[in-house]
Amino acid sequence: MLLELRSEADAMLPWLNAPWRELQRRRANATLPHALLLGGPRGLGKARFAEAWARSLLCGHPDSEGNACGVCAACRQAAAGTHPDLRQLAPEGGKSIAVDAVRGLAEFLSLMSQYGGAKVALIAPADRMTMGAANALLKTLEEPPAGSLLLLSSDRAGLLPATVRSRCQRITFTVPPRDQALAWLAPQVPAGDAELLLALAAGAPLTALELAAPGVSESRADLWAEFEAVAAGRMDPVLAAERCKERGGNGCLQWMSTWVMDMIRLQWGVQARNTDLRGGLERLARACGRRRLFGYLDRLTGGLRNLEGSANPQLVLEDLLIGWAELTATRRGS
Numbered sequence: 001m002l003l004e005l006r007s008e009a010d011a012m013l014p015w016l017n018a019p020w021r022e023l024q025r026r027r028a029n030a031t032l033p034h035a036l037l038l039g040g041p042r043g044l045g046k047a048r049f050a051e052a053w054a055r056s057l058l059c060g061h062p063d064s065e066g067n068a069c070g071v072c073a074a075c076r077q078a079a080a081g082t083h084p085d086l087r088q089l090a091p092e093g094g095k096s097i098a099v100d101a102v103r104g105l106a107e108f109l110s111l112m113s114q115y116g117g118a119k120v121a122l123i124a125p126a127d128r129m130t131m132g133a134a135n136a137l138l139k140t141l142e143e144p145p146a147g148s149l150l151l152l153s154s155d156r157a158g159l160l161p162a163t164v165r166s167r168c169q170r171i172t173f174t175v176p177p178r179d180q181a182l183a184w185l186a187p188q189v190p191a192g193d194a195e196l197l198l199a200l201a202a203g204a205p206l207t208a209l210e211l212a213a214p215g216v217s218e219s220r221a222d223l224w225a226e227f228e229a230v231a232a233g234r235m236d237p238v239l240a241a242e243r244c245k246e247r248g249g250n251g252c253l254q255w256m257s258t259w260v261m262d263m264i265r266l267q268w269g270v271q272a273r274n275t276d277l278r279g280g281l282e283r284l285a286r287a288c289g290r291r292r293l294f295g296y297l298d299r300l301t302g303g304l305r306n307l308e309g310s311a312n313p314q315l316v317l318e319d320l321l322i323g324w325a326e327l328t329a330t331r332r333g334s
Helices: 007-012 014-028 046-058 073-080 099-110 131-142 178-188 194-200 205-211 216-232 237-247 249-267 275-287 290-308 313-327 329-333
Strands: 035-039 086-089 119-123 148-153 169-172
Touching (some): 014 046, 014 178, 035 046, 046 073, 046 119, 046 148, 086 099, 099 119, 131 148, 178 194, 178 205, 194 275, 205 216, 216 249, 216 275, 216 313, 249 275, 249 313, 313 329
Parallel strands (some): 035 169, 086 119, 119 148
8 A cells, every 4th residue: 555645644654754845845846856766774664655756746636735635547546556657666576676677667758648747667676676777777867758757765775886876866764763753653562562663673663563563573582592592502503494484584684683783782882672682692792702793794694685686595594594503603612
């Protein structure tokens, strides 16, 4: 469902108000750029913001704040995914955005608008474009057809080629103030959980809300128990890798990355984000050298990239869990 930035949604996502109003101001002054790159951490609503902005541009009767009316023919088509002047690109098969898709997008933007207004293209996450796709996009960015708007959204905008980034106007979303985020989150999660969830989400409210979904807490607890068991030599890392794959390897590696980062934080005397696991994290942090933890964190980051590609998930997870067992072997022998 696309985000509608109306009064009730403004109350739910207040951190989107400022960039929304700034774009509306530029729209009124006819100073909108031909390409926008929405960047910032995951869990702030960038992609939904882009969708709402596209609907606003296409709507036949937007209100005084620029919100799409939701009832005109253009709005109904946009909501159904059938608007002839709107195109969205996403990774194919969850992997990447291919060059042919971007070439098709360029052809779409070159055609005359069916409604006589703007033609809008959304690319999210933009960092998943292949190098060939990014290069194909450059021509459109350098010579944008009249009346076209490209909206790129990415949690990792730094991975985009500099040539693409430099041809887009950047809007960087930042985590909202803690009090604002808690005020939005607290009514939607079990009592007393909001602060921990927000900490685990590094301040991103939508990610925090995802972490409150049924089964997430239990899955995290099981993974932590296995993470500790591998470190203590009580569990075969290959078996742990199999269980990680069953749960979803990407999510497991993200949790493991936060735990390793917390161990590093604790070694530096900085507050851990996983506050409920502080005792166990401190024990592991004392037993692991800082340099080796940084090295293992790099391996986890590489593993996440490999899972986004065509690597065998089981082999990636086995390599990382065996690496964790090796990292903690000295501790077991002491």
